[in-house]
Amino acid sequence: MRAGYENFLPDACWINCYEPGARLSLHQDKNERDESAPIVSVSLGLPAVFLFGGLSRTIRPKRYQLVHGDVVVWGGPARFNFHGIAPLLEGYHPILGRKRINLTFRKAL
Numbered sequence: 001m002r003a004g005y006e007n008f009l010p011d012a013c014w015i016n017c018y019e020p021g022a023r024l025s026l027h028q029d030k031n032e033r034d035e036s037a038p039i040v041s042v043s044l045g046l047p048a049v050f051l052f053g054g055l056s057r058t059i060r061p062k063r064y065q066l067v068h069g070d071v072v073v074w075g076g077p078a079r080f081n082f083h084g085i086a087p088l089l090e091g092y093h094p095i096l097g098r099k100r101i102n103l104t105f106r107k108a109l
């Protein structure tokens with residue numbers, strides 16, 4: 001994989017579905033057993049602002065605009081960084097309408 005995790009073989013796909021107004025508060029992904037595996041996130045539908053902070057909740061997150069088809073990978077020293085999604089703005093996507101779907105591929109077992 002171009003992000004540098006050649007041997008990443010996910011065994012789980014987490015699906016989140018957002019409508020305008022929905023958000024995901026800052027959190028760490030800690031449910032996976034293999035801490036060396038990254039999180040690979042695919043965004044579909046409405047745009048969203050991805051908040052990506054540091055290992056402490058007090059570090060102010062940077063904001064990244066994600067659009068349909070964007071892929072974000074975080075792992076290594078950033079694997080447990082706090083992250084979240086700002087409230088989705090109203091909008092209409094030609095394929096998914098008033099929805100954003102996010103897929104995260106993980107090594108859960």
Ligand SMILES: O=C(O)CCC(=O)C(=O)O
Nearest residue numbers: 014016029041085102104
């Ligand atoms: O919706 C996103 O882009 C992030 C999803 C996420 O962080 C999660 O499912 O743990």
Ligand SMILES: [Mn+2]
Nearest residue numbers: 027028029083
């Ligand atoms: Mn997460």
